[in-house]
Amino acid sequence: MTTSVMEHTNTTTKQNETGKGISEMEQRKDGASKINVKDLNLFYGEKQALYGVSLDIHEKQVTALIGPSGCGKSTFLRSLNRMNDLIDGVKITGDILIDQENIYNSNDVIKLRTKVGMVFQKPNLFPMSIYDNVAYGPRGQGIKNKKELDKIVEESLRGAAIWDEVKDRLKTSALGLSGGQQQRVCIARAIAMKPDVILMDEPTSALDPISTLKVEELITNMKKDYTIVIVTHNMQQAARISDKTAFFLNGEIVEYDNTDEIFSTPQDQRTEDYVTGRFG
Amino acid sequence: MSIPTTNHTEKIGNANKRKYLLEKVSSKVFLICALLSVFTLLLIIGFVFYKGAHPFVAGGYSFVDFLLGTDWVPSEDKFGILPMIIASIYATIGALIIGVPIGLFTAIFLAEIASKRAAKIISPAIQLLAGIPSVLYGVFGLAIIVPFLQNTLGLVKGQSLIAVILVLAIMMLPTIVTVAETAIRAVPKTYREGSLALGVSQIGTIFRVVVPAAKSGILTAIVLGLGRAIGETMAVILVAGNSLIVPTSLTDSIRPLTTNIALEMGYAAGTHQEMLFATGIVLFSFILILNFVLARISAKGGN
Amino acid sequence: MRQFKDNLLNGLLWLSAFLSVAVLVMIVGFIFYKGFGLISFDFIFGDYSPTGGGGILPMIVTTIYTIAISLIIATPIGILAAVYLQEYAKQGRLVKVIRFATESLTGIPSIIYGLFGAVFFVTTLKLGMSIIAASLTLTIIVLPVIIRTTEEALKTVPAAYREGSLALGNTKLQTLYKVILPSAMPGILSGIILSIGRIVGESAAIFLTAGTVAAMPESIFSSARTLTVHSYLVTQEAGDIELAAAIGIVLIVLILAINLSATFISKKLNKATNK
Numbered sequence: 001m002t003t004s005v006m007e008h009t010n011t012t013t014k015q016n017e018t019g020k021g022i023s024e025m026e027q028r029k030d031g032a033s034k035i036n037v038k039d040l041n042l043f044y045g046e047k048q049a050l051y052g053v054s055l056d057i058h059e060k061q062v063t064a065l066i067g068p069s070g071c072g073k074s075t076f077l078r079s080l081n082r083m084n085d086l087i088d089g090v091k092i093t094g095d096i097l098i099d100q101e102n103i104y105n106s107n108d109v110i111k112l113r114t115k116v117g118m119v120f121q122k123p124n125l126f127p128m129s130i131y132d133n134v135a136y137g138p139r140g141q142g143i144k145n146k147k148e149l150d151k152i153v154e155e156s157l158r159g160a161a162i163w164d165e166v167k168d169r170l171k172t173s174a175l176g177l178s179g180g181q182q183q184r185v186c187i188a189r190a191i192a193m194k195p196d197v198i199l200m201d202e203p204t205s206a207l208d209p210i211s212t213l214k215v216e217e218l219i220t221n222m223k224k225d226y227t228i229v230i231v232t233h234n235m236q237q238a239a240r241i242s243d244k245t246a247f248f249l250n251g252e253i254v255e256y257d258n259t260d261e262i263f264s265t266p267q268d269q270r271t272e273d274y275v276t277g278r279f280g
Numbered sequence: 281m282s283i284p285t286t287n288h289t290e291k292i293g294n295a296n297k298r299k300y301l302l303e304k305v306s307s308k309v310f311l312i313c314a315l316l317s318v319f320t321l322l323l324i325i326g327f328v329f330y331k332g333a334h335p336f337v338a339g340g341y342s343f344v345d346f347l348l349g350t351d352w353v354p355s356e357d358k359f360g361i362l363p364m365i366i367a368s369i370y371a372t373i374g375a376l377i378i379g380v381p382i383g384l385f386t387a388i389f390l391a392e393i394a395s396k397r398a399a400k401i402i403s404p405a406i407q408l409l410a411g412i413p414s415v416l417y418g419v420f421g422l423a424i425i426v427p428f429l430q431n432t433l434g435l436v437k438g439q440s441l442i443a444v445i446l447v448l449a450i451m452m453l454p455t456i457v458t459v460a461e462t463a464i465r466a467v468p469k470t471y472r473e474g475s476l477a478l479g480v481s482q483i484g485t486i487f488r489v490v491v492p493a494a495k496s497g498i499l500t501a502i503v504l505g506l507g508r509a510i511g512e513t514m515a516v517i518l519v520a521g522n523s524l525i526v527p528t529s530l531t532d533s534i535r536p537l538t539t540n541i542a543l544e545m546g547y548a549a550g551t552h553q554e555m556l557f558a559t560g561i562v563l564f565s566f567i568l569i570l571n572f573v574l575a576r577i578s579a580k581g582g583n
Numbered sequence: 584m585r586q587f588k589d590n591l592l593n594g595l596l597w598l599s600a601f602l603s604v605a606v607l608v609m610i611v612g613f614i615f616y617k618g619f620g621l622i623s624f625d626f627i628f629g630d631y632s633p634t635g636g637g638g639i640l641p642m643i644v645t646t647i648y649t650i651a652i653s654l655i656i657a658t659p660i661g662i663l664a665a666v667y668l669q670e671y672a673k674q675g676r677l678v679k680v681i682r683f684a685t686e687s688l689t690g691i692p693s694i695i696y697g698l699f700g701a702v703f704f705v706t707t708l709k710l711g712m713s714i715i716a717a718s719l720t721l722t723i724i725v726l727p728v729i730i731r732t733t734e735e736a737l738k739t740v741p742a743a744y745r746e747g748s749l750a751l752g753n754t755k756l757q758t759l760y761k762v763i764l765p766s767a768m769p770g771i772l773s774g775i776i777l778s779i780g781r782i783v784g785e786s787a788a789i790f791l792t793a794g795t796v797a798a799m800p801e802s803i804f805s806s807a808r809t810l811t812v813h814s815y816l817v818t819q820e821a822g823d824i825e826l827a828a829a830i831g832i833v834l835i836v837l838i839l840a841i842n843l844s845a846t847f848i849s850k851k852l853n854k855a856t857n858k
Contacts, residue, residue, distance in 0.1 A: 081750060088673055110296045114752035124743035126762050136761070137751035193751060299754045306756045310667035313660045317730065318684040320723050324691070324699045331702060385599030393596055402604060409607050411838045413784035413811045416831045420610045423617070423824045450610070453603050483589040511692025513787035514815045538694045538787070545701060545791050560698045564691070571690060
């Protein structure tokens with residue numbers, strides 16, 4: 001489908017970086033492709049959940065995955081940092097390349113997960129202080145120096161736009177924060193690992209509208225530094241914050257394109273039905 | 281789970297290599313710890329059965345005579361445990377007949393009828409009593425129940441089957457009450473409301489809706505209480521009288537299986553000791569059968 | 584007719600509850616009434632004297648020894664076994680076998696443990712009738728208790744904690760000791776405290792493995808009496824109900840203290856982790 005178009009754009013961009021030639025207009029916003037998924041099939045035991053999914057995700061963009069419940073979008077997301085490995089009986093075929101390296105070829109999931117951060121549906125801070133939560137990842141990597149940790153914690157909390165709200169209570173339990181604050185600390189916790197990619201699995205589904213807005217704002221600001229892949233149920237949200245949108249249905253990608261195109265001129269009837277709210 | 285497309289396998293960083301090694305080693309250690317309980321169970325069964333089977337396998341003793349013999353005179357090489365088997369069965373059934381209804385009714389009372397304040401005081405107190413060493417129940421039995429029976433029934437010796445039954449029934453009470461109460465409290469409120477809304481009285485609701493809904497928890501309570509009664513040893517020694525006769529009345533002095541082991545293990549040797557292990561096997565089988573039967577009942581009852 | 588049945592059942596409920604409470608109050612009342620006269624500083628902290636009138640310090644020390652030794656061994660093994668079952672094992676035949684074994688161990692009466700301890704630890708391992716032999720036997724008795732309660736505690740740890748930690752590039756082991764075990768701590772502790780109660784209350788198994796020497800144990804390889812066994816022996820041998828009741832008071836106070844500390848600790852820990 002549109003994949004070939006993307007690859008085409010992709011090569012143009014690469015030329016851009018080296019050659020500085022070609023018109024600025026032609027460049028669009030696409031960076032280099034960060035994640036290449038080729039013909040991914042996933043099975044839970046006998047049951048197949050993903051069918052031949054291929055997708056190129058571009059650097060420093062927000063890519064939204066939309067679709068009705070059970071369409072495989074979360075499953076797909078969780079393949080990108082191999083969280084599906086935790087489930088017994090999961091089988092995967094196909095390729096997932098991040099920075100041209102196949103993540104399923106190496107068994108170093110630790111390295112993968114430090115590079116690919118994740119924010120979950122519900123805030124899942126640990127029952128520890130805010131500080132310890134954010135320092136949790138770096139400490140796991142063996143960083144013990146107090147000053148260094150202080151710096152990482154502050155930078156990460158600033159990066160998640162929550163520093164000002166929590167700087168005076170870093171040592172108090174993170175579970176005392178509101179849901180929206182907790183989710184932003186979760187984002188800070190992911191940022192603290194200095195990842196390239198951040199996966200978000202319906203990060204605002206448990207939040208009130210105001211907190212949701214704050215998180216969305218944050219995501220928009222974060223894309224200058226990170227490649228973000230977000231699963232969302234909320235089509236307005238996908239339209240507001242994402243550059244690219246992939247529409248999943250029954251374990252397949254129906255359509256993948258610039259978000260504007262998906263919402264204004266979808267190619268597939270099913271996409272149109274979904275984004276206009278006719279089913280889902 | 282890995283995908284064999286490219287041969288380019290990434291090198292794992294040194295720090296991570298150590299983590300993966302630790303990961304592997306630790307999971308093995310955890311496995312060994314978990315297997316330890318299997319190992320000890322096998323060891324226990326192995327030892328008890330090996331020792332207990334020895335006289336029948338190698339010593340020429342008849343297992344049937346052992347089970348059905350009525351004389352236990354180790355000095356004369358007579359080892360029959362029928363009196364003890366019967367004593368154990370009588371004592372256990374008797375304790376169940378008294379302890380289960382009282383325990384269950386108390387649990388129902390605490391969960392459904394008692395005021396919140398009363399339940400808040402009584403329930404923890406009963407829970408605490410479940411933790412009291414069983415020997416103390418025996419001491420109580422010897423000091424209060426035995427003389428009471430002796431005086432009111434005009435017995436020569438108050439230590440008797442009925443004394444054992446009473447002590448065991450009392451001892452089961454806290455366990456049955458505590459576990460059954462929890463089970464009854466766990467029944468959803470909607471069940472009660474549904475029944476009451478249909479015009480059924482409170483008592484009717486309790487017995488027709490709440491208790492059946494809590495059935496499996498109540499059975500667990502009975503099993504746990506039963507386990508406590510069958511296995512009890514020291515408290516029983518104090519009130520049983522320990523006579524080696526087949527009991528024919530509630531006032532007969534008895535010697536259940538457990539007490540036989542405890543009383544004689546201290547000085548037994550050779551075949552005598554092995555026969556005590558054989559007594560242990562019988563006790564063990566007794567409990568296995570009971571657990572099996574109760575598991576069947578609860579499987580049937582709980583769909 | 585229905586009215587009559589309801590009233591009858593209602594009456595039986597009240598009667599049963601009254602009976603239960605009355606009997607249990609009677610037992611505790613009896614123990615305190617009979618034993619209270621003997622309770623004194625010298626009784627609790629005095630050495631035992633075979634001629635009578637001495638204290639029960641040796642039995643207290645023996646009881647503490649048995650608690651300490653069996654918990655030192657059973658706690659780590661039990662917790663790690665539970666961790667394996669809950670966090671590592673794939674559901675399958677092996678787990679079923681382990682579960683079955685643990686459950687069976689729970690159902691074995693203590694006199695059988697005593698028999699086993701008497702041949703295995705006392706005779707085969709040549710430990711003799713001793714505190715160590717009794718403690719090892721008790722270890723096996725409390726192991727399933729600790730495994731069971733730890734498993735229950737691990738089950739209550741939200742899966743989100745595990746995912747969160749793993750997604751941050753932590754290994755399972757790191758996740759375990761940094762997040763999961765701390766969260767499960769109140770439950771694990773209450774299991775350990777439950778085990779203390781079981782050890783303190785145990786008599787038959789100790790009777791057959793530790794012997795009955797009524798003296799201050801010189802080492803863990805000495806034969807000795809725990810409080811419970813002492814209480815049994817003074818009743819059985821000397822018919823000294825008052826002394827047995829006085830020991831009973833010490834035991835009841837001990838159990839009460841254990842239970843209260845369990846409630847206190849788990850409340851405190853819950854607060855520390857959740858707020």
